[in-house]
Amino acid sequence: MSKIHNDFTALMGIPTPVVAAPMAGASGGALAAQTSAAGAFGFVGAGYLTSSRIQEELSLARAQLCLSDTDPLPVGVGYLAWQLEKDPSSAAGLLNVSLSNRVQAIWLAFGNSIGRWIEHVRSYDASSGRKQKTLIFVQVSSVKEALTAIQDWKVDVLVAQGSESGGHGYSAAPPLLTLVPSILAVLPKDGPPLLAAGGLSTGGHVASLLALGVSGVVLGTRFLMTKESFYNEVQKKVLVMANANATVRTTAFDRARGTLDWPEGVDGRAIYNKTVKDVDDGVDLEIVRDNFNRATQNRDPDQMLVWAGTGVGLVTEIQTAQAVVRELHADMMERLTFLSTLIAT
Numbered sequence: 001m002s003k004i005h006n007d008f009t010a011l012m013g014i015p016t017p018v019v020a021a022p023m024a025g026a027s028g029g030a031l032a033a034q035t036s037a038a039g040a041f042g043f044v045g046a047g048y049l050t051s052s053r054i055q056e057e058l059s060l061a062r063a064q065l066c067l068s069d070t071d072p073l074p075v076g077v078g079y080l081a082w083q084l085e086k087d088p089s090s091a092a093g094l095l096n097v098s099l100s101n102r103v104q105a106i107w108l109a110f111g112n113s114i115g116r117w118i119e120h121v122r123s124y125d126a127s128s129g130r131k132q133k134t135l136i137f138v139q140v141s142s143v144k145e146a147l148t149a150i151q152d153w154k155v156d157v158l159v160a161q162g163s164e165s166g167g168h169g170y171s172a173a174p175p176l177l178t179l180v181p182s183i184l185a186v187l188p189k190d191g192p193p194l195l196a197a198g199g200l201s202t203g204g205h206v207a208s209l210l211a212l213g214v215s216g217v218v219l220g221t222r223f224l225m226t227k228e229s230f231y232n233e234v235q236k237k238v239l240v241m242a243n244a245n246a247t248v249r250t251t252a253f254d255r256a257r258g259t260l261d262w263p264e265g266v267d268g269r270a271i272y273n274k275t276v277k278d279v280d281d282g283v284d285l286e287i288v289r290d291n292f293n294r295a296t297q298n299r300d301p302d303q304m305l306v307w308a309g310t311g312v313g314l315v316t317e318i319q320t321a322q323a324v325v326r327e328l329h330a331d332m333m334e335r336l337t338f339l340s341t342l343i344a345t
């Protein structure tokens with residue numbers, strides 16, 4: 001199989017420049033392990049998990065990859081920085097469970113003290129006496145945030161999240177085709193590999209972003225639509241049935257479920273349904289909450305929460321994570337080969 005060779009694939013030791021995003025409530029050890037096993041790189045979404053739940057997911061990944069307890073683990077763990085900030089006394093425990101499992105990477109996003117958690121990871125590595133350096137991924141949505149991540153935190157991998165993204169993101173984020181060149185313009189030659197996230201579903205998308213100048217891509221929604229994701233059958237069916245106009249950026253679901261302590265300026269992209277309509281129409285929030293909780297319990301697709309990016313309409317089946325990676329790789333290679341034929345000599 002031909003491979004992509006660039007700074008990102010060399011850093012990670014993988015042939016396919018694709019990352020399965022850490023998705024709170026959706027990506028666990030099986031999804032991460034199967035993605036990495038197929039030649040891309042998978043993250044566990046630690047989001048709202050306790051240390052023992054993170055350990056369970058990492059043990060599952062380790063078992064699926066047939067690794068011993070002491071082997072390095074070729075998956076990453078993604079943390080919501082605002083969750084760590086909520087209770088700093090337990091943050092070290094949440095991070096250390098991943099570090100003691102020797103995960104290859106830690107991903108941080110959405111918080112005001114990301115530098116503090118990066119410092120924690122680096123001190124852990126330094127004091128552990130082992131050679132392994134845990135790679136730090138940070139997700140940003142503006143040039144200003146990118147410069148902080150590059151210059152102040154010296155991150156190992158930078159992820160540019162555009163407004164097309166499924167799940168939470170900054171409401172002011174530009175579309176990827178604007179955000180990526182803006183960040184590339186300030187990225188130093190010896191800077192970290194830049195990855196693109198948001199609305200990407202196909203191998204053609206991967207090839208086009210590589211052509212734009214990134215070193216890899218991050219896909220969330222495409223990996224929600226796998227056998228391994230934690231989404232239930234109803235949510236997966238909603239995703240499969242959705243068309244290209246089905247999503248909206250909104251705070252309606254955070255208001256309905258009471259998760260309002262996200263940093264300022266953050267909303268989320270999800271499938272538009274009656275819960276969003278009711279909030280937009282000014283229906284009393286208590287009523288919206290009751291309806292939402294009932295709908296979640298009854299798995300009512302017209303009111304429950306289904307996060308999704310703009311690329312959701314391009315995918316019409318649930319596959320295994322390995323099949324998704326294989327398909328992305330083959331289609332990406334085909335598009336890149338085609339592009340090279342366009343050059344007249």
Ligand SMILES: Cc1cc2nc3c(=O)[nH]c(=O)nc-3n(C[C@H](O)[C@H](O)[C@H](O)COP(=O)(O)O)c2cc1C
Pocket residue numbers: 021022023024025026045046047078079080108109110139161164165166167168197198199200218219220221222224307308309310311
């Ligand atoms: C269900 C879901 C949960 C997510 N959870 C997180 C998270 O915990 N941390 C994070 O940094 N990003 C999270 N994201 C955003 C992803 O990191 C990524 O930016 C996004 O999925 C890319 O857009 P796409 O879904 O259109 O591929 C989540 C996305 C989804 C769809």
